[in-house]
Every structure is written in C-alpha cells, then in structure tokens.
Amino acid sequence: MSTHSHPHPEQHRHPHHAHPHHTHADRLPDAGADAPGGGHDESGWADMLDLDAEVFGPYLDELTDWVRRHAPEAPRRIADVGAGTGTGSLALARRFEAAEIVAIDRSAALLDRLCAAAPGAGLAADRLRIVQADLDVAWPSVEAVDIAWAVSSLHHFADPDRLLRDLYAALNPGGLVVIVEMDAQPRFLPDDLGIGRPGLEARCHEVAARAGANAHPDWRPYLERAGFTMIAQHTFTIEASPAPPGARRYADGLLRRFRDAFDDRLAADDLDTLDHLLADDHPDALANRRDLTLRNNRTAWAARRP
Numbered sequence: 001m002s003t004h005s006h007p008h009p010e011q012h013r014h015p016h017h018a019h020p021h022h023t024h025a026d027r028l029p030d031a032g033a034d035a036p037g038g039g040h041d042e043s044g045w046a047d048m049l050d051l052d053a054e055v056f057g058p059y060l061d062e063l064t065d066w067v068r069r070h071a072p073e074a075p076r077r078i079a080d081v082g083a084g085t086g087t088g089s090l091a092l093a094r095r096f097e098a099a100e101i102v103a104i105d106r107s108a109a110l111l112d113r114l115c116a117a118a119p120g121a122g123l124a125a126d127r128l129r130i131v132q133a134d135l136d137v138a139w140p141s142v143e144a145v146d147i148a149w150a151v152s153s154l155h156h157f158a159d160p161d162r163l164l165r166d167l168y169a170a171l172n173p174g175g176l177v178v179i180v181e182m183d184a185q186p187r188f189l190p191d192d193l194g195i196g197r198p199g200l201e202a203r204c205h206e207v208a209a210r211a212g213a214n215a216h217p218d219w220r221p222y223l224e225r226a227g228f229t230m231i232a233q234h235t236f237t238i239e240a241s242p243a244p245p246g247a248r249r250y251a252d253g254l255l256r257r258f259r260d261a262f263d264d265r266l267a268a269d270d271l272d273t274l275d276h277l278l279a280d281d282h283p284d285a286l287a288n289r290r291d292l293t294l295r296n297n298r299t300a301w302a303a304r305r306p
Helices: 042-055 057-070 087-095 108-117 160-170 200-210 220-225 247-261 268-278
Strands: 077-081 100-105 128-132 145-151 171-182 229-240 294-304
Touching: 042 057, 042 087, 042 108, 042 247, 057 087, 057 171, 057 229, 057 294, 077 087, 077 160, 087 100, 087 108, 087 145, 100 108, 108 128, 145 160, 160 171, 160 220, 200 247, 200 268, 220 229, 220 294, 247 268
Parallel strands: 077 100, 077 145, 100 128, 145 171
Antiparallel strands: 171 294, 229 294
C-alpha cells in the first residue's frame, strides 16, 4: 500500500480473482466496495464510492442506528466486509465509539482512501485495522468479531454461501451479521425533462435491470442455510427534493455509465437526450437543471449467530 499518515496496516495478500461472467451491468455503480469494474478503474470507482457516501450520508446514520438496535451490547470488534473506501467503516466507528473496526477489502487503492480519511473523521489509529484480502479465496486471520457488515458487497462474491459460513465462524456467539443491498440505481430526473420522450430515466433503469445491475437474491434463505437466525429485515426509502449537494455529480457519473454501457440497447433518441444532458453547453444539461431529486431504496437483513 502507498505511504500515508496512518500506521502501516497489516495486510493479507492474495491474488486478485476477477468475477466471472462480466456484463454491461459491471460498468454501473452500485456502491459495492468489492464490485466488479473497480479493478480496471479503481480511482473512478473510489470516487463513486466517496460520492455515494456524500449523497447518502443521512441514510447511513439511519442504517447504523438500526444496526445498533439489533447488535450485541457494547460490541468490541466489527468487520466491514468489502470495505472499499471506508464509508461504512467510518459510519460504524461513529455509532459504536468503543469498537475496533476491521476493514477488509481486496483493493489496496481503496483501503488507502480509508486510511487517509480516518484521521479527519476522528477514527484513531488504534481503532482501525486494515486487512487486504480476497474473500473469494479465504477468510483472513482476524480475531472473532461481534458484528459483520456487508453493504452492497455480498452479491459480488463467487460463493456467497461459503462466505456466509465463514462469517458465521468468525462471529462470537450472539454476534450479528448485517447485509445491505441497493434495490435499484438511484433516480434523479423528472419524468418529463422538456427534451426527448418522457420517461428516459425509467427506460435506462429497465435496461440496466435486464442486464443484471444490482441483481441480488433475498438473503434470508442464504443466512438460514449458514446457521444464522433471522431477526429483522427492513427497506430504507431515501427521498430528497431538492436533491442534496453532490447529487448532480452522482447523476452525471451514473448517466455517463448508462450512456457507455447501453449504447447498443437504448433507442437513438434516448442516446441523443443523454448527450444533451451530459453536454457542457446545452441549456437542458444537468449542470443547468434545478429540478433534480433523489430517490432510492436499500434493503437490510439482520441475523444472529445463536
């Protein structure tokens, strides 16, 4: 890992294993720290993860409060599984002020971002442990944890059943595992943009869904097969009008990825409308719009090791 102000982290180095069966959807952001696509453009992927944290910060506080209500009392160690740039790690550290945070990811570049951000976020060096590991290979040597948190990461692993068994073994009795998934890409645009056919964003989302973007199962049976006892499931509805700061940049990045990934699946007039939205000098471009909103749903599962 590159030099930073944080103490040199312990690393468990494994070869990178690309995820099989890459599709158009692999080029879309889903806030997954271990998402496919990060390997070939880690800097851009890290920027999207940080932007997701900026735009969805209030939801993270709501999510960690929900986790706290189901967590063991005074957890001592929390594993962030697929930590990425550390959005979840920092949120967990704020909510559980006495816990050690173990941030696990296969990308050194993303973990460097976390190390750089931790001091400014008030996360002391003795509360953060960095573990670079490819969890498709094996669970790393980490002391038993009280909470395992996998946010937008579990569906990217080659064998989720095996990873959940690993998490079961890694948790102390009574420990909590939390899985969170984005149900669909965030929405930002009004139905009628004033240009092109109404419903552009909905059509982009339909194409993305058919391509497998944000595809994930109901994790309940997976958790039960691994030996966990389900205790809660909740869908977080995120809405803001007008959209919060950062949403314009998020929408720009997402629409550019739609434009790149689905240029062979979207109608020609929809591609033209996307080009107008993404242009610097068009009067209806994102940069000139004042009608952006934010809409998104994320589902969380919480289960306990008996």
